Amino acid sequence: MKKILGIVLAFIIAFSSVLPAFAEAEHNPETCTDVPVLVIRGMDFGGLYTDVGTENQAAAIRADAKAIVVAAFKGILGSMVKMSFDPFMESVADIASGIFEYIKMNPDGTSKHDVGAIRYPLAAENYDALCEGVDSEYGMIRAMIEEIGDHAYYFNYDWRIDPFVVADEINETVERMVSETGHDKVNIACCSMGGVMTMAYLTEYGYDRVNRVCFMSSTFCGGQVASDLLAGQLEIGADTLYNIAENGTRDIPVVNFLIKALKYAGAFKLVSKLAGLITDNYVDMVSEKVLNPVFGGTLTFWALVQPEDRQGAIDFIMKGKPENYPDLYPKIQALWAMSDGRNALLDEMLENGVQIAVVAHYDTPLVPVYEGASMNGDGILETYQMSGYATVAPYGKTLGDDYVAANPEYLSPDRVVDLSTAILPEYTYIIKGAPHVSGTYETDYSDFFVWLMTYDGEDFYAGVNPEYPRFMLSGADQSLAEFK
Ligand SMILES: [Zn+2]
Incomplete structure (x- = not known):
C-alpha cells in the first residue's frame, strides 16, 4: 500500500511539472527562434485624420x-x-x-x-485591419502575423513631422516589443518613407536593439522627387x-x-x-x-x-534666407547631418553584426512633374536612391553596350542597373518590374519578404538563398524569377 501510494505520488509530482506547459505553452525567449519583427510603413498620403480616434474622425x-x-x-x-x-x-x-x-x-x-495617424501600439494580431491586409505594408504585416503571431508589430505615424520625433516613437515601440516578447533584439522592415524614419531612429538611439534592418523600396538615401x-x-x-x-x-x-x-x-x-x-x-x-x-x-x-x-x-x-526660419532651419541641418553620417553608421552596424538588406525595384515610369522624373523608378521613388546610389540608366534606356561595370557581377543582365557604385552592393536586391513596396498577400514577393524577415542564418548577403538571387524579375502578379 505504501509502495502504491509512493508510485501515485511520484506520478502526481511528475505530471505537475509538465501540466503548466500544457496549460499555458509558456513562451521562452531563450529558446524561441522567432525574432520579433517591426514593419514600419511608408507615407500614407490619405492616412491622416482630424479628430483621430473620435466619432468625428x-x-x-x-x-x-x-x-x-x-x-x-x-x-x-x-x-x-x-x-x-x-x-x-x-x-x-x-x-x-x-x-x-x-x-x-x-x-x-x-x-x-490637430491632425494624427491611426496607431497600432499592441502586437499586430490585435487589429482586424492588419490581420486582413492585402497590399503592400498591409499584406506584409498579415504574412508576418501568420508566420510569427504575437511577435509581429506594425508602426504607423504622421509622415509630415520631424523624423527625429518619429524616431522617438519608433524607440518606444521597439522597447515595448522587447518588454512584451522578452527578446532583446528586433528585426525592422522599413518601407518607403519608413527608410528615412528608421535612419533617424538608428542615428538617435543606435542599433543595440536591432538584429536586422531591411530597407524595402525605401528613402534611406532620400528621394529625388x-x-x-x-x-x-x-x-x-x-x-x-x-x-x-x-x-x-x-x-x-x-x-x-x-x-x-x-x-x-x-x-x-x-x-x-x-x-x-x-x-x-x-x-x-x-x-x-x-x-x-x-x-x-x-x-x-x-x-x-x-x-x-x-x-x-x-x-x-x-x-x-535660412536665417528667416530660426525654428525650422536647425532641424533641417540636423537631418542633413544625419544623411551625411548614414554610410558610416551602416558600415559600423555591419561590422558589429547587424544584418542589412536593401531591396529596390525599377522599370516603372515616375510621375512626370519634376526634372528627375526621367530617372528609372518604381512608379513612386527613384531606383538610384532606393538602391543606395547604384548607377541606373534613365527609364526606357540602358547604360549602353560600351558601359563597363567596376564589378561585372553587379551589372543587371539588361545593363540598366550597376550596383558597383551602391553603398551596400553585397546586400542589395534589384527587382525589375515590381511596383513600389510590393508584398501583396499570398504572392512570391510576400514569401520573399517573410524569408527576409525570418531567415536565421549567419550570412545575410543578397543571393545567400538561391531561390532569391540578387537580380530578380517580377511579374504583374508579383511572381518572382531569377533575372539571367
Ligand atoms: Zn519569442
Missing part, C-alpha cells in the same frame, strides 16, 4: 465640392473679364490650397492643425509624359498604338510646352500658395533632399 485631405465650384467659377469669370489667365490659375492654386489645408505645417515644422519639389525643379517633360502614357496602356493595344502615334505627331512635346508655359509663369504663385505652406515646413521632405540640391531648396523655399 475625418480624412485630413478633403475637398469641399461647393468651395471648389465657387473658386473655379470666380477664376473663370475673372479670366474672362480681365482677358488674362492669371485669375484662373490663382483660383486653381486656391482650390489646391484648400484641399491641403489640414496637412499644412507651421513655419517651425510642427502641424498647423522631394529634392526637386523643394528646389523648384518642376517640369512636365515630353518624354516623361509619354513614358507614363505608354506604360499605362500596354494592356490596351489600340490605345497604346495611338499613344505611340501621338508621340510621332509631336503631341507630347506640345503638351509639355504648354505645361512649361504655365509652370514658368506661375511657379512663384503656386509655390507661395501651395508648395510652401504644404511642403515647405514638412521636415520629412527636407530630410530627403540630396546634398547637391540643398542650396537650391534653400533658395527656392527660403528665398536664400
Whole structure:
C-alpha cells in the first residue's frame, strides 16, 4: 500500500511539472527562434485624420465640392473679364490650397492643425485591419502575423513631422516589443518613407536593439522627387509624359498604338510646352500658395533632399534666407547631418553584426512633374536612391553596350542597373518590374519578404538563398524569377 501510494505520488509530482506547459505553452525567449519583427510603413498620403480616434474622425485631405465650384467659377469669370489667365490659375492654386489645408505645417515644422495617424501600439494580431491586409505594408504585416503571431508589430505615424520625433516613437515601440516578447533584439522592415524614419531612429538611439534592418523600396538615401519639389525643379517633360502614357496602356493595344502615334505627331512635346508655359509663369504663385505652406515646413521632405540640391531648396523655399526660419532651419541641418553620417553608421552596424538588406525595384515610369522624373523608378521613388546610389540608366534606356561595370557581377543582365557604385552592393536586391513596396498577400514577393524577415542564418548577403538571387524579375502578379 505504501509502495502504491509512493508510485501515485511520484506520478502526481511528475505530471505537475509538465501540466503548466500544457496549460499555458509558456513562451521562452531563450529558446524561441522567432525574432520579433517591426514593419514600419511608408507615407500614407490619405492616412491622416482630424479628430483621430473620435466619432468625428475625418480624412485630413478633403475637398469641399461647393468651395471648389465657387473658386473655379470666380477664376473663370475673372479670366474672362480681365482677358488674362492669371485669375484662373490663382483660383486653381486656391482650390489646391484648400484641399491641403489640414496637412499644412507651421513655419517651425510642427502641424498647423490637430491632425494624427491611426496607431497600432499592441502586437499586430490585435487589429482586424492588419490581420486582413492585402497590399503592400498591409499584406506584409498579415504574412508576418501568420508566420510569427504575437511577435509581429506594425508602426504607423504622421509622415509630415520631424523624423527625429518619429524616431522617438519608433524607440518606444521597439522597447515595448522587447518588454512584451522578452527578446532583446528586433528585426525592422522599413518601407518607403519608413527608410528615412528608421535612419533617424538608428542615428538617435543606435542599433543595440536591432538584429536586422531591411530597407524595402525605401528613402534611406532620400528621394529625388522631394529634392526637386523643394528646389523648384518642376517640369512636365515630353518624354516623361509619354513614358507614363505608354506604360499605362500596354494592356490596351489600340490605345497604346495611338499613344505611340501621338508621340510621332509631336503631341507630347506640345503638351509639355504648354505645361512649361504655365509652370514658368506661375511657379512663384503656386509655390507661395501651395508648395510652401504644404511642403515647405514638412521636415520629412527636407530630410530627403540630396546634398547637391540643398542650396537650391534653400533658395527656392527660403528665398536664400535660412536665417528667416530660426525654428525650422536647425532641424533641417540636423537631418542633413544625419544623411551625411548614414554610410558610416551602416558600415559600423555591419561590422558589429547587424544584418542589412536593401531591396529596390525599377522599370516603372515616375510621375512626370519634376526634372528627375526621367530617372528609372518604381512608379513612386527613384531606383538610384532606393538602391543606395547604384548607377541606373534613365527609364526606357540602358547604360549602353560600351558601359563597363567596376564589378561585372553587379551589372543587371539588361545593363540598366550597376550596383558597383551602391553603398551596400553585397546586400542589395534589384527587382525589375515590381511596383513600389510590393508584398501583396499570398504572392512570391510576400514569401520573399517573410524569408527576409525570418531567415536565421549567419550570412545575410543578397543571393545567400538561391531561390532569391540578387537580380530578380517580377511579374504583374508579383511572381518572382531569377533575372539571367
Ligand atoms: Zn519569442
